[in-house]
Amino acid sequence: MNALRERIWTILEPATEGDTLSKWCDVFLITLILTNVFAAVIETVEWIANRWGWALSLFEHFSVSIFAVEYLLRLWSCRANPQYDSLIWGRVRFAMTPLALIDLFAILPAFLPASHIDLRMLRLLRLFRLLRSIKLARYTAAVDIFVAVFREKKEEIVVAFCVMFLLVLFSAAIVYYVENPAQPDKFPDIPTAMWWAVITLATVGYGDVYPVTGPGRFVTGIVALLGIGMFALPAGILGAGFTEEIQRRRRKKTPSRCPHCGQALIDF
Amino acid sequence: MNALRERIWTILEPATEGDTLSKWCDVFLITLILTNVFAAVIETVEWIANRWGWALSLFEHFSVSIFAVEYLLRLWSCRANPQYDSLIWGRVRFAMTPLALIDLFAILPAFLPASHIDLRMLRLLRLFRLLRSIKLARYTAAVDIFVAVFREKKEEIVVAFCVMFLLVLFSAAIVYYVENPAQPDKFPDIPTAMWWAVITLATVGYGDVYPVTGPGRFVTGIVALLGIGMFALPAGILGAGFTEEIQRRRRKKTPSRCPHCGQALIDF
Amino acid sequence: MNALRERIWTILEPATEGDTLSKWCDVFLITLILTNVFAAVIETVEWIANRWGWALSLFEHFSVSIFAVEYLLRLWSCRANPQYDSLIWGRVRFAMTPLALIDLFAILPAFLPASHIDLRMLRLLRLFRLLRSIKLARYTAAVDIFVAVFREKKEEIVVAFCVMFLLVLFSAAIVYYVENPAQPDKFPDIPTAMWWAVITLATVGYGDVYPVTGPGRFVTGIVALLGIGMFALPAGILGAGFTEEIQRRRRKKTPSRCPHCGQALIDF
Amino acid sequence: MNALRERIWTILEPATEGDTLSKWCDVFLITLILTNVFAAVIETVEWIANRWGWALSLFEHFSVSIFAVEYLLRLWSCRANPQYDSLIWGRVRFAMTPLALIDLFAILPAFLPASHIDLRMLRLLRLFRLLRSIKLARYTAAVDIFVAVFREKKEEIVVAFCVMFLLVLFSAAIVYYVENPAQPDKFPDIPTAMWWAVITLATVGYGDVYPVTGPGRFVTGIVALLGIGMFALPAGILGAGFTEEIQRRRRKKTPSRCPHCGQALIDF
Structure with a gap:
């Protein structure tokens, strides 16, 4: 269990020299982030929204799922880092780090009930997806x-x-x-x-x-x-x-x- | 008397480490200056002047009183500074320092008789209140x-x-x-x-x-x-x-x- | 043969101190490049194209001939440089250097059959002539x-x-x-x-x-x-x-x- | 004679410490140059030209006289500088220095016969007066x-x-x-x-x-x-x-x- 947790942690963190799996994971996540930002940007163009809205929406659901899994895995495996190694408080402290907060804010809006939100609020929530670009900070x-x-x-x-x-x-x-x-x-x-x-x-x-x-x-x-x-x-x-x-x-x-x-x- | 004068002087001057009263006095004056500048700026907006003119005018009177008291106290207590320690000439020399002159110009217009001033002149006098922002120079x-x-x-x-x-x-x-x-x-x-x-x-x-x-x-x-x-x-x-x-x-x-x-x- | 090849190579390359012929060759080529760029620029002005189009077109043919000869001479004489000294592969490697590629691209469009090209494509090909300005990189x-x-x-x-x-x-x-x-x-x-x-x-x-x-x-x-x-x-x-x-x-x-x-x- | 020439030379050149007469001469010339440039600039404003044209024209004649005298005095006294110390050639070489040429160009247009000059040329000649501003280079x-x-x-x-x-x-x-x-x-x-x-x-x-x-x-x-x-x-x-x-x-x-x-x- 501990070994698995540690492995997942090293895979999710920026790859060290020679760790091929971790490197591919990084490349995948970076690509996903960039594609997401690109999607959030072009989604505001009317004719694209009209014509490809269904694809963008599908892609959004797919991305949110991945990012949610990523977030949960990070939260679970963070104990591999001695700084956050305690069942509850370590994880809470990890969840309060700027990067973890960004990870959370970047997926949270997708889980809000869309029923009683007016148009302006909805547009704001969509822009929140741009926060995902800050997730890149981890890799640069x-x-x-x-x-x-x-x-x-x-x-x-x-x-x-x-x-x-x-x-x-x-x-x-x-x-x-x-x-x-x-x-x-x-x-x-x-x-x-x-x-x-x-x-x-x-x-x-x-x-x-x-x-x-x-x-x-x-x-x-x-x-x-x-x-x-x-x-x-x-x-x-x-x-x-x-x-x-x-x-x-x-x-x-x-x-x-x-x-x-x-x-x-x-x-x- | 001398001790009081010295105490007032140190309170009005930027606070040294540990002097709590002086520090609060600084914070109060800085806040007042900033609020004043803000008030002078928004007062020129027509609908704010129409609607909140009475409040801004009240605040202006309040501020001028405080600044006048501050100026007089500085003038009185400046003898605590050995540079200006003489009954008349020391004070005159103090009153001629750039910061003291700014203090004076920042309150003077408020005491001009408003009767025989045309509109353009009046607006200029109001802008003089922005000079109060230079009072911040003392603290930075x-x-x-x-x-x-x-x-x-x-x-x-x-x-x-x-x-x-x-x-x-x-x-x-x-x-x-x-x-x-x-x-x-x-x-x-x-x-x-x-x-x-x-x-x-x-x-x-x-x-x-x-x-x-x-x-x-x-x-x-x-x-x-x-x-x-x-x-x-x-x-x-x-x-x-x-x-x-x-x-x-x-x-x-x-x-x-x-x-x-x-x-x-x-x-x- | 080898001596001639080497001489032509040194003439075409930027002149070393004292080599008068090579220097004049450089001056001639630089002038030709600059004049060419100038011609390509002014050719887009309608009244100039209408009135002087025939002269610009003539000049273009003349320049392309010179540049083609220059390119072929460079390709032939490049063996004088030990780096590219082999009958086929040396020359291929030389032809793949950035400057040689620029030389090629700068003349290629002129040899395309102009018959089945639409107007937009034609304009693009003309702009390709501006690439000739990069040939100056050799001299600076x-x-x-x-x-x-x-x-x-x-x-x-x-x-x-x-x-x-x-x-x-x-x-x-x-x-x-x-x-x-x-x-x-x-x-x-x-x-x-x-x-x-x-x-x-x-x-x-x-x-x-x-x-x-x-x-x-x-x-x-x-x-x-x-x-x-x-x-x-x-x-x-x-x-x-x-x-x-x-x-x-x-x-x-x-x-x-x-x-x-x-x-x-x-x-x- | 030589002493007078040397004295005039030192007076016209930027003053050395302590030479009061030379200093006042510098101040006068600098003021005259600046006033001239200012006059040449405002003269192009139509209503000023209409109303104050006579004064500007008078001032122009006055300035040109002064500058002409200055130029001739410089030309005469330049022999005080060992570099230009010969009756004819020294003076010619002095007259060919950039500053002396500027001095000349700044007064020359005023002596052109105004009869057969068209409006555009006239305006150009007037702008030549701005060259006088370069005379300041001597003093900075x-x-x-x-x-x-x-x-x-x-x-x-x-x-x-x-x-x-x-x-x-x-x-x-x-x-x-x-x-x-x-x-x-x-x-x-x-x-x-x-x-x-x-x-x-x-x-x-x-x-x-x-x-x-x-x-x-x-x-x-x-x-x-x-x-x-x-x-x-x-x-x-x-x-x-x-x-x-x-x-x-x-x-x-x-x-x-x-x-x-x-x-x-x-x-x-």
Whole structure:
């Protein structure tokens, strides 16, 4: 029994080198997840829903069954991991890990009674299926690396967002003040002006709202020149942190050495 | 008396570790500032002003009273700081510090007689309330860090802005020359062409003004390719300076050491 | 025979210092390639095709002849390179190298019988001529350097694209959910919302699709702020890798030395 | 005579520390240049030209006189610089330096007989006055630094532009092929599609031309994701080079030292 549990656990977890069965299981699950996300996306296209709705629905039932079995097997076999090795509490703790919660949320909506749900709610439940894409996090280091980078650069990012918030607030207020009399329908209030400010400072520039008066354009020009620097800050910070993080992981394999004692410096 | 003054001063200043009362005071003031900014923003929305105007106005009176008391208390207790320790001149010097001036400007408009002010002026006075958001600077290192970065990178930024100015000027002039005959309403003069140049070079691209002739598009293409490099410069410069500054602050507290021999690793 | 073959090979390959004939051959081929690409581009302009079609067609025949001769000469003389030195297999292996395949594809369409091809197919075949621009790769290090950078930074780029994919997916799903009831024609399904998400997150912002409801705008604002960081990541990663790669190549030739004592300064 | 020539030369050149007269002369000339550029810009605004044309024209005559005197004085006194110290050839060589040529071009148009010039030519001549802004280069290190950075990073920039050119070419060709049947008026030929490609890849996104078919949007999405990295490369390269250059200039004052012999490493 214990051996079986352990085997199932290793099969479900990302494969280690040489474990062919586990590897095929991973490939199967990854394919299923990606196909599922693809199905959830195209299902919203009307003519596809009309014509292939029955196939997508069938595929959905099939997937949910697999994911449910996967979830139950994980829950049962998690005791193979010493961290969660206790009959009830270990499993509860396992069920509370982010990845296990995602696994649960990704199948739960399928078991809700569809009778007394209105259309809008139904659409929301369908979108919940997209959460399955996060199940991929188990098989890639991407999310891991990002969490590490965000933790490392927390301080910088908070500061950058404070400055960006002030920038949005003030440029919105000034342009609202200047443009409101000229375009009361485009700049009716500050929240709308803040929409304009974010879209401008992020250099998206849809063109649905823009200043037309001389002073408004002058302020926008200044704000654009100053703001771009500010709005590109998080990109720069994250980019740098990202490169550092990956180099740090790489260096763990071939560490650099202290110039004084010659010993390996593992993580700096 | 002196002890009370000192206590009030420490309570009003950002809390040091362990000073619970001061910490709660900070939390209260930060919340009040944020709520105020939020109120000033949503007050400009017509239906909210119509429906909840009375509540917002009440809240405004309440806030101004608190901020006025805070300002007076700061002014009175500032002598606790040895820098400003003199009956009149110390206080005047304190009142002239940027943060104290902001505190003053944030409450002053509320005490102006509203009788002989026209609508436009009134709206401006209301926007002055947004200055209260700068009061947050006292509680975060964000503004501090930015001032330090700007001072450090002053030279680079001035050079970058000079080049950006020339770039805007020349691309505006060329496109004005090429496009004016084809679109006299879109490119009537160089100032308007400069608006186009800034919005294009900053890659915002609203789409309200753009070239339509072959030569105009060709020049725009070249300008876009060259210009993006120039306009991203301040972002790169600030981003680098920003990361350096935060790392410098962090390193001051904990210089990194070789984990094996314990010697400090050269600051680099 | 062998000497002639070797001479032709060296003439066709990028010239080494001092080989005047080879250099002129390079200049001629580069000019021919660029002129060809230019011709293929302007041929699609209707009035040029009507008026100068005969000249462009003549030039096309001339170019194809030259390129065909070049291809055959390369195929014949490739034995001069020890790597491909065997009558049949060496040449087959040479013909399978990316650059030789490009050479082939760039002339092949011209030899297809034009009789039973529909208009759309014909246009595609014409565009194939643009592949000739890749022949330039032989004469510049640009593509080489890019391949090296992509190989070096493979890992980072894959991670960045995973995160970008998730970001596009979720922002599209949320905005679709929020905006679909308000603008069923602009956000009819998730694939369209993904189009919006890519164009917004890449800060292109055409302005053909954008949210108009309060919640939609709020989500877009958040997404824009977060997303720009993510979407600028590949740029940062590639930019850094690019600079590193070029410096590495430069350093190989001339390691920097202390100008006073002449010792090499550590590679950093 | 020689002493006077030398004095005039030092007055006209950017002031050294302590030379008050030279400094005031610099300030005067810089102010005059900026005012001139400002005048040339606002002169194109119709109502200003109508109302203040006489004043602007007067100011133009005044400026041209000053600049002409400045040019002649420079030409006369340039012999004070040993580089140009010969009666005729030294002066000719001085007159051929970029800054002297700019000085000349900035005044020349004013001396052209205005009689037989058509309107378009006249407008061009007026724009020539903007060249005066380049005279500022004498007083700032900005242009110097940029020339140095471009020289240093020449190779990287050429490679980046090659890749950008290929990217524009191929994305234009593909989207032209896909979108032309659906929007023959928006994508009539490849040159227009290249306009679209540049504006999209530079993330300007005016919104005058964009794909509407599924495949066209898919290709655009891919191109946007890949292309942004490429198009941000010059920005990254220039930004890095720019920071390096300024640090190099700063380091010249406080140079770092060779770890082997302890001597100063002046420029690396």
